[in-house]
Amino acid sequence: MPAYSGPTLALSLSIREVEAGYDAVRALHGVSLDIAQGETVVLLGTNGNGKSTLLKCVMGIVRPTSGSVALDLDGVAHDLTRLSTEEIVSLGVAMVPEGRRLFPRLTVEENLLLGAFRPQARADIRKNLAFCYETFKVLKERRRQLAGLMSGGQQQMLAIARALMSSPRLLLVDEPSVGLSPLLVSNTISMIKKLKDLYGLTVLMAEQNFHQAIRIADRGYIIVHGEIVFVGDVAALEQNELVKNYYLGTG
Amino acid sequence: MFSADLLANAVVAGVLLGGFYAAVAIGLAIVFGQLDIVNIAHPAFVIVGAFTAYILNSRFGFDPVLVGLLAAPVFFIAGVLLYRIYFIAFERTGQESLSGLAFFFGVMFIIEVSLIMAYGVDYRLVQADYIGRVWSIGFVDFPLRMLVPFSVSALLTAGIYLYLSRTFLGSAIQAVAQDRLALQLMGADPVRIKQWAFGLGIATAAIAGSLLIIIGPVEPSVGRQYIGRAFAIVVLGGMGSIPGMFIAALILGIVESMVSTFAGPSWSPAVAFGVLALTLALRPAGLFGRT
Structure with a gap:
C-alpha cells in the first residue's frame, strides 16, 4: 500500500459556546468541543440531539448565532464562522455527510474526481486517486459504474474515499452507521481507523452506535438536547451512567 | 410514387435537419436536462441569435456563423444575469416549479414582442455565398444551407460533450441538481455552478440562431x-x-423529413409531440438516460 505523505503539521479545532438552530428551533445550546492534532473524537447522541448541526457549523453550512468555531492550522487561526464552505474545504476540512450523499447518476470515478474540486486539491489528484483505489479495491473495479447502483456498504466506502480526495487534515464523519448492517458498520469503522493511521487524519465523528464508535475513539462527548452533558476518555465513557442508560441498557 | 432517390434524399435531409435541431436543443439539454430549470424561453433566445446574425450580416456583411461565435459570450453574460434574477426571485425561496415556468413564459413573450416592435413581423434572411450552393453525390443532394448548420452543430455538440465530461466544472454541472449539499461539501458553490451552466446554455442559443437563419428566413415568433x-x-x-x-435530434429530423416527404409537410410539426408521447409511454428515461 502506498504510504500517504499528507500534511502532518499541527492542527486543532476549538468550538466555544456555540448556539445554533433552524428558524425558531434551537438545536445547539452553548456547545464547546476541542480536538487536537491526530485525535479521534466521537460525538455521541441519539437522533435529533444536534450532532449533525454541530458538524454543519464546522463546515459553514449552518451559521451559529453566537459562539466561535476556530481552526488553528500550523499556528494560524481561522474563524470558520466567517468563512464560506468552499474556503473551509480549501483549509483541509472534509465531511462525509449522513446518508452518504453521493451523486447517484455520476460514475464512481466522477464522484471521486469531484471530491478534488478545490484548486488546492487538484495538484495531488493522481496520487489521491491511486491511494483510494489501492485502499478501496472495490471502487477501482467499479469505477465506471453509476454510484447510485452500488450497495450501501460500497456507497459508504465511496463517500469516505470521495472526502479523502480533497487531501483533508480534519475529517468529519456524520453517522457512518446509518442504513448499514452491523457487519458493514463494523467494517466501516475499521476502515476509518485504518485510514486515520495511514493518513495521519484528525477525526470528528458523530455516531449513535456507542460500541462501534468507542473502538476508534480517543475521547467522546455526549450530546443531549443540544447540550454537552459529558466529556471524557473511552474508559470514563464506559463508566458513565448516561451511557449505561442510553446505550448499554444496564441503567 | 415511392422511389429510392426520394427516400435517400429524405433521409439525408432529415439527418441534416436533425443535426441542426441538436444546436437548438443542446442549451436545453444543459439547462433543463442537467439543472432541472424549465427554460421555455430558450427558443426565443435562439431567435435573438438569428436576428443578431441578420443585423450584423445585413449592415456589415459578417458571416452568420462568425456572428454566432462572436455573440456567444454576450449571450453567456445575459444568461448569467437571467439566472441571477430567477435565483433571487424563485429558486432561493423554493417557488421555482410553477412560478419559474411562468417567469420563463414571460421572458419568452418579452423577447418576442420586443423583436416585433423593433423589426416587425416580416421574415428576415442573411446573405452568404454558400447559402445557394448544393453538393451532389450521385442522386443525393447536400444543400450547403443545411450542411453548414449540421457541421457547426456537430462541432458544438462535441465541444459541449467534452467540456461536460472532461472538466471539473462540467462534472459539477452534472452533479448540482443531483445533490446540492454534497456539491457544497466538495467545495463548489452550487449557485455559481448553476449560473455558469445557465450562461453556457444561453450562449449556445447565439450559435443555434445563426444556424437557423442560414437554413431559412426567420420572423420573431418562429x-x-x-x-x-x-x-x-x-x-x-x-x-x-x-x-x-x-x-x-437526428431521429426527430429523419422522422420529420420522412413524414414531410411521404405524408405532406403539414404533418411534420406533429412529429415532435408524437415522439415525446411515445417516449414518455415506452421509455421515460429516454434513450441514454442515467436512471
Whole structure:
C-alpha cells in the first residue's frame, strides 16, 4: 500500500459556546468541543440531539448565532464562522455527510474526481486517486459504474474515499452507521481507523452506535438536547451512567 | 410514387435537419436536462441569435456563423444575469416549479414582442455565398444551407460533450441538481455552478440562431415551433445526456423529413409531440438516460 505523505503539521479545532438552530428551533445550546492534532473524537447522541448541526457549523453550512468555531492550522487561526464552505474545504476540512450523499447518476470515478474540486486539491489528484483505489479495491473495479447502483456498504466506502480526495487534515464523519448492517458498520469503522493511521487524519465523528464508535475513539462527548452533558476518555465513557442508560441498557 | 432517390434524399435531409435541431436543443439539454430549470424561453433566445446574425450580416456583411461565435459570450453574460434574477426571485425561496415556468413564459413573450416592435413581423434572411450552393453525390443532394448548420452543430455538440465530461466544472454541472449539499461539501458553490451552466446554455442559443437563419428566413415568433421539438429531443435523448440528445435530434429530423416527404409537410410539426408521447409511454428515461 502506498504510504500517504499528507500534511502532518499541527492542527486543532476549538468550538466555544456555540448556539445554533433552524428558524425558531434551537438545536445547539452553548456547545464547546476541542480536538487536537491526530485525535479521534466521537460525538455521541441519539437522533435529533444536534450532532449533525454541530458538524454543519464546522463546515459553514449552518451559521451559529453566537459562539466561535476556530481552526488553528500550523499556528494560524481561522474563524470558520466567517468563512464560506468552499474556503473551509480549501483549509483541509472534509465531511462525509449522513446518508452518504453521493451523486447517484455520476460514475464512481466522477464522484471521486469531484471530491478534488478545490484548486488546492487538484495538484495531488493522481496520487489521491491511486491511494483510494489501492485502499478501496472495490471502487477501482467499479469505477465506471453509476454510484447510485452500488450497495450501501460500497456507497459508504465511496463517500469516505470521495472526502479523502480533497487531501483533508480534519475529517468529519456524520453517522457512518446509518442504513448499514452491523457487519458493514463494523467494517466501516475499521476502515476509518485504518485510514486515520495511514493518513495521519484528525477525526470528528458523530455516531449513535456507542460500541462501534468507542473502538476508534480517543475521547467522546455526549450530546443531549443540544447540550454537552459529558466529556471524557473511552474508559470514563464506559463508566458513565448516561451511557449505561442510553446505550448499554444496564441503567 | 415511392422511389429510392426520394427516400435517400429524405433521409439525408432529415439527418441534416436533425443535426441542426441538436444546436437548438443542446442549451436545453444543459439547462433543463442537467439543472432541472424549465427554460421555455430558450427558443426565443435562439431567435435573438438569428436576428443578431441578420443585423450584423445585413449592415456589415459578417458571416452568420462568425456572428454566432462572436455573440456567444454576450449571450453567456445575459444568461448569467437571467439566472441571477430567477435565483433571487424563485429558486432561493423554493417557488421555482410553477412560478419559474411562468417567469420563463414571460421572458419568452418579452423577447418576442420586443423583436416585433423593433423589426416587425416580416421574415428576415442573411446573405452568404454558400447559402445557394448544393453538393451532389450521385442522386443525393447536400444543400450547403443545411450542411453548414449540421457541421457547426456537430462541432458544438462535441465541444459541449467534452467540456461536460472532461472538466471539473462540467462534472459539477452534472452533479448540482443531483445533490446540492454534497456539491457544497466538495467545495463548489452550487449557485455559481448553476449560473455558469445557465450562461453556457444561453450562449449556445447565439450559435443555434445563426444556424437557423442560414437554413431559412426567420420572423420573431418562429421560436415557438421549436419549444416542443427541443423539449422532445432532450427527453428522448435521456435528460442531460449529450450524445443521447444528438441521436434524438437526428431521429426527430429523419422522422420529420420522412413524414414531410411521404405524408405532406403539414404533418411534420406533429412529429415532435408524437415522439415525446411515445417516449414518455415506452421509455421515460429516454434513450441514454442515467436512471
